[in-house]
Amino acid sequence: MRASPRTTPTPGAPAASSAATAPRAATAPTPADARRGPRTGVLLTVLSVCTGVTAANIYLATPLLGLIADGFGVAPSAVGWIASLAQLGYAVGLLFFAPLGDTADRRRLVWMLSALAAVALAVAACAPGSAALAAAVFVSCAATVVPQLLIPLVAERAPADRRGRHVGVVVTGMFAGSVAARVLGGLAGQAYGWRPVFLGAAVLTLAIGLLTAAVLPPETRPVRRSHPLRAIAGLPRLVASSPGLRAACVRQAGLFGTWSALWTTLVLLLTSDGTYGMATATAGLFGLFGLTSALVSPAAGSLIDRFGAHRVMVTGYALTAVSLPLFWLGGHRLWALCAGAVTLHAGFTAGQVANQTRALGSSSSPAAANTAYVVSCFAGGAITSALAGPAFAHWGWNGVCAIAIGCAALGWAGGALAARER
Structure with a gap:
């Protein structure tokens, strides 16, 4: 497979297609490659299921914290940090494993990481205490970066006029997995206990990992020795050299930060006595609004192929902007909170697919990008999550909404500046 000739995009100009925002467009697989690999529909289905199952592991502990605390005989506050450690493990895995997708055999990486995650989840199911459970969760989430190996592969092999659609299908699995972990994981834990949930996740992770490794097409680029630390050290230079990648990073950090500020503190608003006073289980049902993301992402991918990533990204930001006054009004009106949740997820998801499509096409090293x-x-989500809790304690829901508005504005303005050629 050969890369198409480089083109120089006009800074800030909307593209006619997702490929127009990218210096390097991936070419379609050759007939010989197609004969050696599965049909596109089968491959995308397997990859989407794999991203859903593996991404769910990051959020698996969150709905089970109460049951875990009861099982260990401690207060819920004593195990709450395990959910944060899961995010840290995922970040570490991203830095050390995801860049290897440009140089290593992805089939081998997928089955090795899936096996490691499955073993860690099985250890978590048998953990005698919170420290052992936290260590196992950290390792399992560090190995749960398989989706970030598969998405660049999909973008690399997809025809330029269908790249957004293919990326959107796989990203759908990620959103569906995160919702399933929060909703179905909690229900299964209530019915069977938290240990069987971790054990079941281990079996699913191993099974889908081996299936995915089996159906992945052969590599079309040379496989060479990988150096994780060298790959990490090269990330700042890669970002500095690509205006498109810089803009995608900053803009999505703004959208993700806006989403995190509102969504991580929403349960505090819903369960506080001064406003809605809902039970924790009832408030948890708001996670079902995340299904909006699973519905929007494939549509966003198709729109990118038709109208370009820039227009879909602008639409995502516009929807997010509409959701902000709804969330502010939702401090006292439940209907506005529900409408804001749907609009926010739609805007965040459209921006996610558009910005990730642009980022993947911005470099000849898609996994590193x-x-x-x-x-x-x-990083954007972690910063605003850390600020939103204290803001709610000091200034209430208005403080949280102010942080979300500021993050969205900074993401838009910073993205515009980052898109300029140096």
Whole structure:
């Protein structure tokens, strides 16, 4: 497979297609490659299921914290940090494993990481205490970066006029997995206990990992020795050299930060006596609004192929902007909170697919570019999550909404500046 000739995009100009925002467009697989690999529909289905199952592991502990605390005979506050450690493990895995997708055999990486995650989840199911459970969760989430190996592969092999659609299908699995972990994981834990949930996740992770490794097409680029630390050290230079990648990183960090500020503190608003006073289980049902993301992402991918990533990204930001006054009004009106939740997820998801499509096409090293992109998003979300809790304690829901508005504005303005050629 050969890369198409480089083109120089006009800074700030909307593209006619997702390929127009990218210096390097991946070419379609040759007939010989197609004969050696599965049909596109089968491959995308397997990859989407794999991303859903593996991404769910990151959020698996969150709905089970109460049951875990009861099982260990401690207060819920004594195990709450395990959910945060899961995010840290994922960040570490992104830095060390995701860039290897540019140089290593991805089939081998997928089955090795899936096996490691499955073993860690099985150990978590048998953990005698919170420290052992936290260590096992950290390792399992560090190995749960398989989706960030598969998304660059999909973008690399997809025809330029269908790249957004293919990326959107796989990203759908990620959103569906995160919702399933929060909703179905909690229900299964209530019915069977938290240990069987971790054990079941281990079996699913191993099974889908081996299936995915089996159906992945052969590599079309040379496989060479990988150096994780060298790959990490090269990320700043990669971001500095690509205006498109810089803009995608900053803009999605703004969207993810806005989403995190509102969504991580929403349970505090819903359960506080001064406003809604809902039970924790009832408030948890708001996680079902995350299904909006699973519905929007494939549509966003198709729209990118038709109208370009820039227009879909602008639409995502516009929807997010509409959701902000709804969330502010939702401090006292439940209907506005529900409408804001749907609009926010739609805007966040459209921006996610558009910005990730642009990031993947911005470099001849898509796995490294994807690593920089996801780490930037994670950083934006982590910062606003850390600020939103104290803001709610001091200024209430208005303080949280102010942080969300400021993050969205910074993401838009910073993205515009980052898109300029140096």
